[in-house]
Amino acid sequence: MDKEDKRTVLHPLNSCDTVDHLYNHHDPHTPQHHDMPRVLCFILGGGSFSATGSCFVDKRTDSDCGASIRTEASTPPCSPNPQQVVERRQQFLRHSSSFLRVADLNLHLDDEHLDHAAAATTAAATTATYDDASSITCSECGDTIANFSYAAVDPPPGMDHDPEERWIALDDGAGRHAPIAPRAVAALAKVGFEAALDERMWTPHTAARHFRTASWHATTWPNSDGSSRSIYRDDLPTANSKQEEMVLLWTGKFAHGGYGSELPAVRAVGIVPAPPKDLFDLLIDSDRVKEYNKLSLGREDLLVLQDDLLEDGPFGSSVVTKVMRSKTSPPLISKTMELVSMLHAQELDDSSGYFIVTRAVTHPDEQNGSGGSVLRSEILLGVNIIKRVEGDPDRCIMINMIHMRSPMVPMMIANRIGAMAADNFIRDLRTAFASNAVI
Numbered sequence: 001m002d003k004e005d006k007r008t009v010l011h012p013l014n015s016c017d018t019v020d021h022l023y024n025h026h027d028p029h030t031p032q033h034h035d036m037p038r039v040l041c042f043i044l045g046g047g048s049f050s051a052t053g054s055c056f057v058d059k060r061t062d063s064d065c066g067a068s069i070r071t072e073a074s075t076p077p078c079s080p081n082p083q084q085v086v087e088r089r090q091q092f093l094r095h096s097s098s099f100l101r102v103a104d105l106n107l108h109l110d111d112e113h114l115d116h117a118a119a120a121t122t123a124a125a126t127t128a129t130y131d132d133a134s135s136i137t138c139s140e141c142g143d144t145i146a147n148f149s150y151a152a153v154d155p156p157p158g159m160d161h162d163p164e165e166r167w168i169a170l171d172d173g174a175g176r177h178a179p180i181a182p183r184a185v186a187a188l189a190k191v192g193f194e195a196a197l198d199e200r201m202w203t204p205h206t207a208a209r210h211f212r213t214a215s216w217h218a219t220t221w222p223n224s225d226g227s228s229r230s231i232y233r234d235d236l237p238t239a240n241s242k243q244e245e246m247v248l249l250w251t252g253k254f255a256h257g258g259y260g261s262e263l264p265a266v267r268a269v270g271i272v273p274a275p276p277k278d279l280f281d282l283l284i285d286s287d288r289v290k291e292y293n294k295l296s297l298g299r300e301d302l303l304v305l306q307d308d309l310l311e312d313g314p315f316g317s318s319v320v321t322k323v324m325r326s327k328t329s330p331p332l333i334s335k336t337m338e339l340v341s342m343l344h345a346q347e348l349d350d351s352s353g354y355f356i357v358t359r360a361v362t363h364p365d366e367q368n369g370s371g372g373s374v375l376r377s378e379i380l381l382g383v384n385i386i387k388r389v390e391g392d393p394d395r396c397i398m399i400n401m402i403h404m405r406s407p408m409v410p411m412m413i414a415n416r417i418g419a420m421a422a423d424n425f426i427r428d429l430r431t432a433f434a435s436n437a438v439i
Contacts, residue, residue, distance in 0.1 A: 099361060168181065268401075279396060299324055303323040319344065385400075402422055
């Protein structure tokens with residue numbers, strides 16, 4: 001080779017390619033050049049490829065120890081830009097992800113066809129799925145992965161397999177939401193909102209005369225045609241009256257027959273002397289839980305998927321979606337009660353108030369265990385609907401629905417304990433605002 005002619009073009013080779021393999025090797029994605037002469041060459045040296053595909057090789061010989069040959073290798077014309085490949089691929093780290101139960105949301109009915117379509121993709125990953133170091137790399141533009149892109153029976157790490165259950169991953173284990181998560185959260189919000197306002201599901205917990213006295217409870221149900229009902233100042237009792245201090249309670253059960261359906265749910269309604277936005281802000285702020293819950297040992301946000309009440313995002317317009325852990329010290333019990341839940345909060349579509357839905361999730365931190373000092377409880381479904389009162393901006397109506405599973409509450413007294421907790425929740429909120437503890 002002439003000393004001045006130091007530039008040639010080579011196709012990148014696999015490290016195991018031989019000289020003879022170079023001529024016969026065909027990349028189905030690379031145009032073939034049949035008129036290219038066969039070249040035999042041996043290159044001894046070391047170097048590296050740049051981000052643009054340039055290869056810099058340092059060649060050492062006996063006669064010229066300091067000579068350096070710069071050989072530029074062009075990237076095949078149809079090879080994707082490495083940066084583009086990184087941008088459109090997302091890694092799913094199962095053992096670092098949070099999982100949500102969704103069998104009662106019927107997501108799998110829409111996704112059953114994916115079980116077959118994804119079989120080939122997930123078959124190779126089945127072993128890795130349950131391995132401690134498991135991770136699956138998938139493409140956002142086509143691949144389907146159980147839990148990550150569709151609701152699946154595959155349980156989270158450490159959970160028993162249940163053929164009747166379905167799970168979705170909320171995140172990829174590195175802070176980004178899973179593709180299925182926004183649809184699952186929207187379905188959960190719909191189920192929770194409809195359950196809290198389904199009058200057929202609920203039976204008054206107290207004597208009928210109590211509800212006849214507080215006839216304003218009718219304003220907390222939808223209109224007969226199912227539309228949202230506006231609440232006006234004249235519908236409510238006067239401020240500081242005995243009627244205003246009432247907390248109305250109902251009990252009911254979910255008919256889906258799935259996980260936790262044997263446990264009673266409680267619906268509570270009360271008037272809170274606070275602007276609805278102030279109450280909403282208080283409930284979604286993990287740093288302020290102790291302002292209304294004196295038994296709280298604190299609440300922390302473990303994973304924030306969306307937190308912008310002024311912008312649109314993957315989980316909707318002006319919403320907060322996050323996973324949080326709360327700890328409580330119940331009376332007469334030496335153990336700490338711990339809840340790990342997803343919270344999704346937003347303004348109602350008709351601007352009549354605000355809506356918050358919560359549900360228990362399995363979080364990787366739970367695998368570490370907390371010894372025998374912690375009682376893990378689950379919010380199977382929690383709902384808070386905060387309704388504006390037209391003509392009275394400093395009062396609002398709180399509709400609270402809670403469906404819980406707790407190992408410290410025997411089934412025979414679950415109804416009574418649940419009703420007591422729901423009643424205390426609304427009364428504690430009133431106390432916080434009435435005493436000016438909340439600003």
